[in-house]
Amino acid sequence: MSADLLSPPPHLPPAAALRLSQEAPRVLGNSSSKSLPYPFSLLYAAESPETWIRYENLLLACLRTGDDRSARLCLERLAERFGDPNQRVKALRGLYQEAVAPDNNALEAILKSYEKEIKDDPANMPIRKRRIALLKSMSKVPDAIAALVELLDVSPTDVEAWSELADLYLTQKLYPQAVFSMEEVLLITPNAWNAHARMGELLYISAISTTNNDGGTTRILSESIKRFCRSIELCENYLRGYYGLNLVESSYWQ
Template structure:
């Protein structure tokens, strides 16, 4: 388990294992900062991998409640970079949030400290993001949205902020706004197959909730979802979520196609056209075959087929089992 890997990708069990080894890891990592600029540059500690390790270890420790080790990590980061470094300030705030736990007064104090920092430097992106995360966790959704809009006003190329905004909108069932925000993410990261699939998921949700009430909007969302899932598997030909979404959207289209007109114009320049039924059926069959292969090879623990999330494999297995049961009946 490498400390250089993003800690958000670790399972709870892996994060716990890493946290439990934190004292030994901290003893093994260099932490002496040179007294002069020359000593600092020449020191073995001036390796970016060391500081990535400290940051990742800190986050894993916070996930598991090891505040003592987290505080030692932040102390060493402050010693090296100072407490006025934007990233270090955000990590300090993260530690204070963990220390506050669920105490409203303590969390409000942390939020106030973020406001004070931003009053002095309104372009401090890490602090903006910590503030938004804290607002979301305390259910201050409208303020979180306002914070994201403010952040994107001066940093419109921040794909992470657009994705966060989409997530906030999605939680509120505002599908059109979520779609818009995710489209901005793809403008910035056009080859991100996971974001193509996520946009397809949101569009399929919008189509499903609107089915029967507005056929034009429903068909448009379904057609766009189909395109997005196809693009995701074009970019990554073993992407489980892409094939899972493709299976869902083709099933949805085949179920509702008889109620829809073949083509609906939403403007004078833009047409949303679904493929013919035969093409949709072929795509559905492709999705079924690929999902079956992924589940089979992952279950058999074949080399190079073990990187899938267990919950996603279980969901794919359930989807395939449901289809088999339907065919048998």
């Protein structure tokens, strides 16, 4: 299997995703599927952890490029290996169902199935995150925010969840809540230069979007400058930090 399928870039460009998905016939053809059900299939398959990482990445690439048949075959291989009750397999199956859903009614049905899964197993984090992603894609942002808050009550150190919550608050123009959420990110990852830059951006947007007659705008812009400077201190060639610093200083002296 291709090395690219083992560790693809976090955000594949369309051409790269298409190239990876085109490997599906070869990958699926070279590895025969076991007819025995889980867990007996574990006893007979020659495998390594990388094998299943590649299958998952191939599934995602196929869904992006519309190769639903190959994606389904990848999903079946994963289900045969780990079993349908596996939380990650359930989340991937939900992702596949979302991708092939013909209309909004089908998405609503998938959403209800997620809610049932969470009710049966509140600790199923992959399904919780799929539900949040689906709510967001259906433009149900307040519901997605509520679901994220529930998730963080269960897992308060989930950096990705706090970061996503900050972004959703920002879309609703809830600037103090967005800043608070990003502060939680920095408490968990204090040396993440991109998180400091993102905090600087949130503070800058908050300052220029609200009217403060008591010097509040100046204070927020000053804090924004500090955050961008910290991001540059942690990564001296971080262009986003320099650009943000220039943007805030231009507004500061206007």
